[in-house]
Amino acid sequence: MRGKKMSIRVLVLVLGLAFAVGSAWAQETIKVGVVGPRTGTAAATGKAFEEGIKLATDYVNAKGGVLGKKLEIVFEDTAGAPDKAASGFERLVTRDKVVMVLGESHSSSALAEIEVAERFKVPFIVVEAWADPITAKNYKHVFRAGPSNSGVVNETIAKWVVHEKFKKAFIVAENTDWGLGIAELTKAALTKAGVQFDFLVTERQSQDHYTELSKIKAYDPDVVLAYVYGTGLHYFVAQAGEVKLMPKAVVLDGAGPPSLWPDYWKNVGDAGDLECFVSSMHEKVELTPLATEFREAYVKAFGGPPTDYKSRSIYDSILIAADAINRAGSTDSDKLVDALEKTNLLVTRGTVKFGTEKGGPGYHQWDPPMLVVQWQKRQQVVLYPPEAATGKLMR
Amino acid sequence: MLALATMNGLVIGAIYALAALGVSLVVGIMNVINFAHGELYILAGYFSYILADTLGMHFVLAMVLAVALVFLFGIFVEYTLIRPTYGNDMYSLILTFILSIVLQNAYLLIFGPYPNKPPGWVGGATHVFGAFYYGNQRLAALVAGAVVIAFVFVLVKKTWFGRIIRATSQDREMAELNGVNTTRLNMLSFGLGCALAAAAGVILAPVFPVTPTAGVPVALTAFVVVVLGGMGSLWGCVVGGLILGLVENLGAAYISTGYKHVFNFIILILVLLVRPAGLFGRREA
Incomplete structure (x- = not known):
């Protein structure tokens, strides 16, 4: 009798142990890292990333996850500083053992991170850092599923300037890798298009733009191409209104x-109003x-429509990463790079195909x-490209 | 261009002076450098935003209440964090630095990363001398800033409380021997320094909306003004602030807009080479 009781106890213990181990196995995940500013002047991007991450992981895991396991995202704060970005990226690889890294919205931080990605041979999909050198370095492990300065300028901004028949433009750029890089490309594109322009640099941290605006006003442009990000853009637009630069000149926020x-x-x-x-x-x-x-998922989760398109950009990149891992059938770096190069995936912004020509x-x-897009009576009106336009430019 | 750059230099300079007064007062009396000065400026901006925008209070009442709340917070900080460190300037420096980081993260958690702006007092712009347009809210901020600066001068130079402040900043031991309760004076002075940061915050928040980290450049400029003008000198703050404002704007107008804040540091280095104690600073004995 006593031996029987002991057997039952052992059986219960073994079953319990098996259940616990089984649960642990079932909970095993594949980790993907995300880098971006959760603190500092661009913390708004971190918030948008957090929203996109939640929706994307729910979406991917509801469809079976990756390689039969749940997808887990580890989000590392970069505070918008290149040194913190590089060390954060390294922590994701060495401490969290992520198989791939996504994200970033500061070009200077991304330029530091791509060096770490290449050194550790970890695939890195840049999401919203636009500077051309990020992909122009032709690193094997670095991809970008998002706008590049040359793409935005040559395919959208310069063509729009010509489309609207603007004769005189003023380029104002913040002193960052993104701002200075996109300004140089804009100068080249406007020269090629025969549009007269002038240019000045403003400080990224500057709150007061009166002197810059008085110089711009003295030039009397038709359009101001403002490459100023974050709160600085709010200061710039409000002050442009105070000095009456607008509505005579149209102001384009070159970041969005x-x-x-x-x-x-x-x-x-x-x-x-009337800002583009x-x-x-x-x-x-x-x-x-x-x-x-x-x-629809965003409204359900957060109670209103998305207010920063970067939530959707990170969402897309997570779907691209999950698709590549599943197609690679492995977390091996070379196989992931190969799978990413063969990506042909429909996401929220279109069909993703990475260029392979060096x-x-x-x-x-x-x-x-x-x-x-232009704000017209606080409504968004698409101006360009013509095939997507929902209205015409108002001045 | 010259007229606008000069006028904007004076307005921005007065704003800098106002932001620096609180730092100068606390350094002069207590020999404490408050690294969280910029975050208290932001705190007042947020209080003003909540009271006027969210709760619908009249903007003047919201501003007064915001300054009073930051004054009380300053007294609490002095009592809990600064007072135990008297005698060791390094401890108070480190503690206020930590406080600044804690406050920045708390703002991010509570208010989110987006800029917040209390309602403006006046709208539109004035066509100055028929030459350029200037925002009315900025002009109103200039007047309000000048009133606060004048109030501080009267308080320090013309009142019994001001005499105690000046006596203590000149010789703390002698002031104690004459019956001044320096512990209480420290508490009130620190609170007043915080209230001055708050006054700058509520005046400027309708011009420059507040974000969790917007206090960092404010504090940095305030420190530059205080060092330029001379540690603890009120006149130094006013003159130093106006010099910085003018140099920054004239430099941006005639040299480059990309190095606006670099001009400040060049002026600071030049002044310190000639007068190491700052423009109005006293040399150490």
Whole structure:
């Protein structure tokens, strides 16, 4: 009798142990890292990334995860500083053992991170850092599933300037890798298009733009191409209204998201109306069924429509990563690079295909279509490209 | 261009002076460098935003309440963090630095990363001398800033409390021997320094919306003004602030807009080479 009781106890113990181990096995995940600013001046991007990560992991895991396991995202804060970005990337690889890294929205940080990616041979999909050298270095492990400076300028901004028949442009750029890089490309494109222009640099941290604006006003341009990111854009637009630069000149926000942030109207007031901005997202234009699915999931999760298109950019990149891991059938770095190069995936912004021709910024690059949108009576009106336009430029 | 750069230099300079006064007062009396000065400026901006925008209070009442709340917070900080460190300047420096990081992250958690702006007092712009347009809110901020600066001067130069402040900053031991309760004076001075940061915050938040990290450049400029003008000198703050504002704007107008803040540091280095104690600073005995 006593021996029987002991056997039952042993059986229960073994079953319990097996259940516990089984649960642990079932919980095993494949980790993918995300880098981006969760603190610092661009913490808004971190918030957008967090939202996109939640929706994408829910989506991927609901469809079976990756290689039969759950996808887990580890988000490392870069604070928008290149040194922190490089060490954060290294921590993801060495401490968290991620198989791939995604993200980033500061070009200077991305330029530091791609060196780490190449050293550790970890595939890295850059999401919203636009500087050309990121892919122009032609690193084997570096991809970009997002806008590049040359793509945005040559395919969207310069063509829009010509389309609207602007004669005189003023380029104002913040002193960052992104700002100075996109300004140089814009100068070249406008020269080629025969559009007269002038140019000045402003400090990224500057709150006061009166002197810059008085110089711009003295030039009397038709359009101001403002490459100023974050809160600086709100200061710039509000002050452009105060010095009466607008509405005579049209101001284009060359980055996009700050014109869609929640307190945009409160901060810029009436000066915000008739402002134009580039964007890969529009409240009424959805290029694929997945874009509609994303918006519906976003509204369900966060109680309102998305206010920063970077939430959708990171969402797309997670889907690209999950697709590549599944097709590679492995987490081996070389196999993942090979799978990424063969990507042909429909996401919210179109079908992703990375360039494979070396020798320029097009290598491992996919440029999503960008729109030029104008605020007209606080409604978003698409101006460019013509096939997606929902209205005409108002001045 | 010259007229606008000069006018903007004076307005921005007055703003710098106002932001630096609180730092100068605390350094002069307590020999404490408050690294969280910029975050207190931001805290007042947020209080003003909540009271006026979210709760719908009149903007003047919201501003006064915001300054009062930051004053009380300053007294609490002095009592809990600064007072136990008297005698060791390094501890208070490290503690206020930690406080600045804690506050920045708390703002991010509570208010989110987006800029917040309390309602403006006046709208539109004035066509100055028929030459250029200038935002009315900035002009109003200039007037409000000048009133606060004048109030601080009257308080320090003309009142009994100001005499105690000046006596203590000149010779703490002698002031104690004459019956000054320096512990209480420290508490009130620190609170007043924080209230001055708050005054700058509530005046400027309708011009420059607040974000969790927007206090960092404010504090940095305030420190530059204080060093340029001379540690603890109120006149030094006013003159130093105006010099920085003018140099920054004239430099941006005639040399380059890309190095606006570099001009500040060049001026600071040049002044310190000639007068190591700053423009109005006292040499150490």
